[in-house]
Amino acid sequence: MTNLTVEAVTCEYRKNPLGMDIKRPRISWKIQSDLRGTMQKAYQIQVAVHQEDFHETIWDTGIVQSDESIQIEYNGPQLESRTRYFYRIKIWDNHDRESDWSETAWWETSLFSSEEWKAEWITPDPKQLDLHSEAAFLLRKEFTLKTGISSARVYGTGVGLYELFLNGGRVGEDLLAPGWTSYHKRLQYQTYDITEQLQVGTNAIGIVLADGWYKGNLVREDHRNIYGDTRAAKLQLHVTYHDGTEEIIVTDPTWKAATGPILFSEIYHGQTYDARLEKEGWSQSHFHDEDWEDTIIPDMPITKLVAQENVPVRVTEVLKPMESFVTPAGDTVLDMGQNMVGRIRFQVRAPKGTRIVLTHAEVLDKEGNIYFGNLKFAKQKVEYIAKGEGIETFAPNFTFQGFRYVKIEGYPGQENGLPLDHFIGEVIHSDMESTGTFECSDPLVNRLQQNIVWGQRGNFLDVPIDCPQRSERLGWTADAQVFIQTALFNYHGGPFFTKWLRDLQADQLPDGNVPFVIPNVEGGKGSAAWGDAATIIPWTVYQTYGDKRLLSDQYDSMKAWVEYIRRQGKNEFLWNTGFHFGDWLALDAKENSFVGATPKDLIATVFYAYSTRILRDAAKVLEKADDVEEYSILLNHIIEQFNQEFVSPAGRLVSPTQTAHIIALMFDMVDGKAKERTAYELNELIMLNDYHLNTGFVGTPYICFALSKGGYHETAVKLLMKDDYPSWLYQVKKGATTVWEHWDSIKPDGSFWSDQMNSFNHYAYGSIGNWMYKVIAGLDMDATSPAYKKIKIEPKFAGISFTSAKAIHESMYGKIVSSWQLTNDQVAVEVVVPPNTTADILLPKAKLVDVYEGDELLVTGDIYSFIETSEGVKVTVGSGSYQFTYPNEEGLRPRFTENTKIIDFLDHQEAVAVLEKVAPGITKPPALFTTKARSLKELVEIGEANLTEDKVKEIMEEINQLEWEEVLV
Known part of the structure; x- marks a missing residue:
């Protein structure tokens, strides 16, 4: 069994990306190794259209002698639209080892050309439904499928914002789709795998459309319709059967339109939702839509559609409220404990027609009242009108709020205190990987x-x-x-x-x-x-x-x-x-x-x-x-x-x-x-x-x-x-x-x-x-080798106050760690360098003869490149984990730490100067830093100065009022 493996395989930064229109995508991977100094010497990539059969590859690089392991461009035959490609990687390293193949990964293409779009833009017929209505539009269509469904994909977009439903369920977890772009020049579309949501027989698909950035209120109070004044959607659904045949369902004038419970939804202002107007089962088959309106094909100023480029916006974390309280002004307020961005989801049992209002703000004023003054004309208000049928759960969509505090109005029984377990905060942002x-x-x-x-x-x-x-x-x-x-x-x-x-x-x-x-x-x-x-x-x-x-x-x-x-x-x-x-x-x-x-x-x-x-x-x-x-x-x-x-x-x-x-x-x-x-x-x-x-x-x-x-x-x-x-x-x-x-x-x-x-x-x-x-943690890269191929670890021990610091970064090559800790006697520096990279490390103020790496002296260990300079010891290493220690003899030890404003380490002469200034008559000032004491209080405790506890406090208060320049000029 080899201890050299290929991990974290990605295509265009993503694991198994669905729906890309990049014709020559790039592949990257990370290496795991149990040996120090591991460098890739060669790689092989294989790409196939069948996961089980890499004997019939469409691209096999063969063994490529190279240490490159990121951004390797696919260079095989032209890719086909709407096709899944499987790939795997193996490598060889400088220790004469060959890895196993990586786990098989994939990417899937979307639509490569505008000619592949069969769908039309659709919007409600303006003769039947007011296109300028603040209410969100509902669009729906039913269709029938035969047995033997193999796979199905939706390619969809909308202006302003849209959400997709199929057979009564939400499709995907994306929010604020299709995102905000320079709409007239480029508009993103999304790809969804809906295979598991389809059924043999009659199906129904639905779209909810809101104003969003496209036509909503933006920038100024009277500023709307910046990109256009018509909401519209464009979607096509491809269903592939086991026999190789295909059906395509598209947006066209056969779709039906209506408004529903979302009466108002704006980026700045929030949402009004009347649950009494919900159309139960509207995105399910056999729904009676006879009284729904027709749709038309509008003239849209959008010509270029591009597959989703950014990571989607999603709910990434859920916060529980810390407390609720009543302000001096009499408002009932929920405190999330964190200034967050997203929305509140709540549940309630309330009589039909009960209006619950949530107004969001970031801070309280000095009197303890919730403060809305900095919102300018943004309302950040969510209104929910109950339908009165058991426990109702609600969270707004097509909007987001920035808030820590929420003013609650109309919640049943709130005069007796809010039930905190009925409210959660959903944190919303682009779902980027933490690195x-x-x-x-x-x-x-x-x-x-x-x-x-x-x-x-x-x-x-x-x-x-x-x-x-x-x-x-x-x-x-x-x-x-x-x-x-x-x-x-x-x-x-x-x-x-x-x-x-x-x-x-x-x-x-x-x-x-x-x-x-x-x-x-x-x-x-x-x-x-x-x-x-x-x-x-x-x-x-x-x-x-x-x-x-x-x-x-x-x-x-x-x-x-x-x-x-x-x-x-x-x-x-x-x-x-x-x-x-x-x-x-x-x-x-x-x-x-x-x-x-x-x-x-x-x-x-x-x-x-x-x-x-x-x-x-x-x-x-x-x-x-x-x-x-x-x-x-x-x-x-x-x-x-x-x-x-x-x-x-x-x-x-x-x-x-x-x-x-x-x-x-x-x-x-x-x-x-x-x-x-x-x-x-x-x-x-x-x-x-x-x-x-x-x-x-x-x-x-x-x-x-x-x-x-x-x-x-x-x-x-x-x-x-x-x-x-x-x-x-x-x-x-x-x-x-x-x-x-x-x-x-x-x-x-x-x-x-x-x-x-x-x-x-x-x-x-x-x-x-x-x-x-x-600088503090010292984790940086050599600018001549991008992506941290060559790492630079140069911590500057912040002796004024820090006794430790640690930075961790997950680079394209793997995890990098730079960590240091100071004690009275020792400096400890920990470094982790990922495989296929090297690092230049500076150990500040170190002397070569004193440095240990692990349990061995550096000079007798297996690290071959080191030198002592005026700055300290410089070491060059390959991949692996390293623990360096050396004596703390160069003014790096922690300084005054007990309630002091001035906490710089003092050398012998400076210590005498300070003490003579604030405490004349101390019998043994030179002893201040001839011991291991880190503070005057410790000096008292170990008997190095004839100071009482009260005198120590007095001296500390006087030192707090000084700046070094006053003392040392």
């Missing part, structure tokens, strides 16, 4: 990580929306690009961003400009750091997943964006014209302004350089030699002009803002002494601001990276650990369970930022997660 975790020794930072993840879940609903509660919920480009790396660590976003980038490309203007939101419903044009999503996101997806095809597909879009910038103004090397959002919501903004103090042309020119650098690097990957040369030259000119325009001869940036310094450092706009000075002055700006940031959307994602990169890592950690306003942990201490839009969405006195724009679930500032994973 990352982070934890550390600080519970507030762990809660911050949870908030980042919940913010991502709540705002990734088919598109990366900016907020899920108020009347906005749009695909803002800046939010997506600043968060993209954090997003792709936490969740697998390959299909999600592939779909969204194709809409970006579709909505990109003819001159290359990129609208503010995608899909483009605002009509706005581009801004620096917003339109740059066109380059940043495809490049990041390529780096994370090795997706060269997506990079190639988006290359023209990337190039068009850079060329658009290049044409702006008189100087092609500066971007100093046009509208820009600047450092949006920065705290250094002028009164009554959303835009920070950093000059917009400085920001624009930096992002111009950044996008140009990405474009050049993409050209290298795609082997476009002429473009590599052209954009290398352009990049050099932009940087040169930036330095002439924004940097003094002495190396000082003209803008004395944190953000100006951050982005100049982060994107390598300055070099040499100017770079040193910029890093120094950034640190000074933050110190002078009491170690607080004042950055907005542009500066915040990179602030800690710029500090750590510039040699001021401890300042970066102090920023993270601040828990007063403004800071990440201030939000946590204020009870946040998602990331806020404003640093002071809730002010220190409990009042709110302006109702005008105040989301309590806005993921952009959650981009700090990327720094936590890469």
Whole structure:
């Protein structure tokens, strides 16, 4: 039995994908091995049309000498539409082992051409049913099938949103289908396997149609019918029999139409459902639809249908409410304990006609009343009218709410308290695979990580929306690009961003400009750091997943964006014209302004350089030699002009803002002494601001990276650990369970930022997660080897407060772990490297002779590549699990931890300085760190200083009031 296996086989990122229109899909796999240093030396892929018979393959690669195990493109005969293909993989490794075949996997194609669509668009006859009715439409048809059904598939879509029913049951679990795209240019359709739901004889199929994004209220209060004013559906059902014959049932004017219990359903506003109007059995056979209306074929402005690209939106988790209570204003409120996105499902026994109203909100005000002010014109209201027949269960569809609290009205007996077991919260988002975790020794930072993840879940609903509660919920480009790396660590976003980038490309203007939101419903044009999503996101997806095809597909879009910038103004090397959002919501903004103090042309020119650098690097990957040369030259000119325009001869940036310094450092706009000075002055700006940031959307994602990169890592950690306003942990201490839009969405006195724009679930500032994973935990990749083929493990021990940190990421090659822990005596670093990859590991402050790997000294073990440097010991390893330990002798041990604000580790001289300042007369101050004591309290307990307990508390309180600069100047 071999201990080398092929696992987690996927096609286009998915396990057994149903309904793809990709003609040359790509196959990936992961390797499991019980030996360290395992590398694939060769692979073989076989593809067949019969699961049981791989002797008749349509494609057999033979043994391919290669270490590639991701994104291997199918290169066999042309695929057929509506066909299932089975495939399997085996590999050979560098230990001369051959694996068994993997488990057989499959992909199934859908419709490859528009000619294969036999169905028509249908909608109710407007002479019989008001097409502008707020009520959702019901469409139905009966059909008869003979015996011997082998398989059946539905290919369906609709505008706005649709749900499919067959023989009385719901088809699939997808919500908000077909998703939100640039509808006139591309509309997704879904594929469902309905074989088990069909029956011999008479069957019935039904469709529910609601407005959704297509024609519902969007952006502004009076703004509707953005894409069209007619709901419609298109569907065809293919039934294959054992004898090889086939029947096709399609949407056409033989279908019947009516309205039902959904009287109103909107993305922003919620739903009104009258259970008394339910049409029992409407999607079952033998239903009497004689009084239903006719359907017609409308003239629809949609020409291009594409198979589902993104993962579907689904219910991914169920939450139970924590409590219910009555507010000072007298409202009965349900508390879910978590700011979530989704819906409430409830059950009730009530008299016929009872109206139950649920109104959703994120927070309570300082008086303890439920707060709706930040919703703008969104109602977030669900109304249910009971039919009065036993226990009724209900959850709304075609809508979603962002909420933690729910105001309940009309629930029978609620004056005696709500029965909590009758309510659950269903969490809804794009059903992405979780791929990352982070934890550390600080519970507030762990809660911050949870908030980042919940913010991502709540705002990734088919598109990366900016907020899920108020009347906005749009695909803002800046939010997506600043968060993209954090997003792709936490969740697998390959299909999600592939779909969204194709809409970006579709909505990109003819001159290359990129609208503010995608899909483009605002009509706005581009801004620096917003339109740059066109380059940043495809490049990041390529780096994370090795997706060269997506990079190639988006290359023209990337190039068009850079060329658009290049044409702006008189100087092609500066971007100093046009509208820009600047450092949006920065705290250094002028009164009554959303835009920070950093000059917009400085920001624009930096992002111009950044996008140009990405474009050049993409050209290298795609082997476009002429473009590599052209954009290398352009990049050099932009940087040169930036330095002439924004940097003094002495190396000082003209803008004395944190953000100006951050982005100049982060994107390598300055070099040499100017770079040193910029890093120094950034640190000074933050110190002078009491170690607080004042950055907005542009500066915040990179602030800690710029500090750590510039040699001021401890300042970066102090920023993270601040828990007063403004800071990440201030939000946590204020009870946040998602990331806020404003640093002071809730002010220190409990009042709110302006109702005008105040989301309590806005993921952009959650981009700090990327720094936590890469720098604190130290889990990163070598940029020259995408998809973590070559891993970089370089933790920076955050001695100011952390005693441990751990990041885990499930990469395309497998699970990567970077974990470290500090005790008084020892540093421990654990690393897991997946097969078919290597890792360069830095053990900070280690000495080679002291490092153990497992139970053996590193120098005598089986790891062959290591070296001691000024930074510590650098080790190169292949796959496997590694446990490194070495003495804690280099100022890495935990620092004051008992209720102190200043918890930096002090060396001997600093300890004396602090103690002499706050406690003169201590007899033995030098003993402070000659023992294993971690605090003054411990010193008292072990008798190393003649201090009483009260004196220790007094000293600690005085230390809390100090900053190191006061002590050590």
